[in-house]
Structure formats: structure tokens, C-alpha cells
Amino acid sequence: MRGALLALALLAAGPAVAQDATRGARLFQENCAVCHGAGLRGDGPMAELLVVPPPDLTRIAARYDGVFPRAGIAWKIDGRDPILSHGGDMPLFGFVFSEMSEVIASPGGQTVLTSREVIDIVTYLESVQE
Ligand code: HEC
Numbered sequence: 626m627r628g629a630l631l632a633l634a635l636l637a638a639g640p641a642v643a644q645d646a647t648r649g650a651r652l653f654q655e656n657c658a659v660c661h662g663a664g665l666r667g668d669g670p671m672a673e674l675l676v677v678p679p680p681d682l683t684r685i686a687a688r689y690d691g692v693f694p695r696a697g698i699a700w701k702i703d704g705r706d707p708i709l710s711h712g713g714d715m716p717l718f719g720f721v722f723s724e725m726s727e728v729i730a731s732p733g734g735q736t737v738l739t740s741r742e743v744i745d746i747v748t749y750l751e752s753v754q755e
Contacts, residue, residue, distance in 0.1 A: 649749030652742055656718045660710065665753060675710055686754040693751045696731040699739045702746060 654663060660675065662668040665682040672679050686693040700706035703725075704716035711717055720742040727744050730736045 644748040645745045646749040646752045648742075649745035649747070652720065652746050653749055656720070657746075665750075677710055679710070682750055683753050683755045685750065692732050693754055694731050694733075694735075695729050695747055695751065696735045696737045698750065699729045699737055699743050699747050703739050703743050705737075 653661075653665075658669055660667075660669045660671045660679040661682050662672070662679070667679040667681045669679065680688075685698065697706065701708055701711075702716075702718075704711060704713070707713045720740065723740045723742060725738050725740050727739055727741055728736050729739055729744050729747060
């Protein structure tokens with residue numbers, strides 16, 4: 626009986642997605658700052674070696690008419706929308722291959738399945754838009 630109640634309580638809690646911008650910030654510094662810069666301005670130590678300059682990631686919303694395209698950005702990070710400097714369709718970042726078990730939605734309603742890590746990074750990026 627207690628078990629059943631607990632199961633009910635868990636069901637009622639629903640599939641709430643934990644979005645951890647602090648963890649996203651740490652993952653960003655570990656995996657992305659080398660190119661995009663610790664302050665996200667596109668001025669990391671590797672930037673000058675790249676053919677295509679890394680974009681300023683605080684201006685994503687500004688580049689997309691003021692709407693931060695969460696799902697589209699998740700695709701760019703996990704490699705399904707391949708970015709050559711990220712390793713194309715074989716991303717440099719091992720964590721994106723961890724369990725693809727979370728859904729992320731854009732304001733327009735587009736949804737995609739991705740990993741917790743990618744969601745945390747997208748949440749962090751969204752929180753620093755200018
Ligand atoms: C080896 C250098 C490098 C690393 C490491 C890197 N990026 Fe990039 N990133 C780039 C470059 C260069 C571009 C622009 C490529 C293009 O426009 O074709 C880019 C583009 C992007 C974009 C697209 C921005 C937009 O406005 O559409 C996002 C988002 C992004 N990177 C996030 C990340 C994240 C998050 C990480 C870490 C998980 C990361 N990048 C790691 C070089 C890098």
C-alpha cells in the first residue's frame with residue numbers, strides 16, 4: 626500500500642525536466658570556452674586558429690529575431706544540425722552521447738529529444754542572452 630501511494634505520488638509529479646543552469650555553466654567552461662570564450666563572446670584561446678570565427682553566444686536570441694530557439698540550439702550542440710567546428714555530425718563533446726532521454730521545446734512548439742547535459746547548457750545559454 627505504501628509502495629502504491631509512493632508510485633502515485635511520483636506519477637503526479639510528472640515528467641518535470643530538471644534544468645540546471647549552474648551545471649550548464651560548468652559544462653560550458655569545460656567543453657566550449659576554449660573556442661567561444663569564458664565570457665561567451667567568441668574569443669576563446671582556440672578562436673584564432675579556426676577558419677570560421679565562433680559566434681558570440683550571448684547574442685543568439687538577437688540573431689534569431691529576439692526568440693531563443695531552444696530546440697534548434699540543442700540540435701547544434703548535439704550534432705544533429707552539424708557544425709563543422711564542433712566535429713560535424715560527430716561532436717567533440719562526449720557528454721552529448723549520454724542518455725537522450727529529455728525533451729526540449731522551442732517557443733514555437735518544436736520539440737526534440739536530447740540529453741540532460743545539453744538541456745543544462747541550453748538553459749545556461751538562454752539565461753545569459755542580451
Ligand atoms: C573547436 C571550437 C569550438 C568548440 C569547442 C565549441 N564550438 Fe560552438 N561553434 C564554433 C564555431 C566556429 C561556430 C560557428 C560555426 C558556423 O557558424 O558554421 C560555433 C557555433 C555554435 C553555436 C551556434 C550559434 C548560433 O547562433 O546559431 C552554438 C549554440 C554553439 N556553437 C555552442 C557550443 C557549445 C554549447 C559548445 C560546448 C558544448 C561549443 N559550441 C563548443 C566553435 C566551437
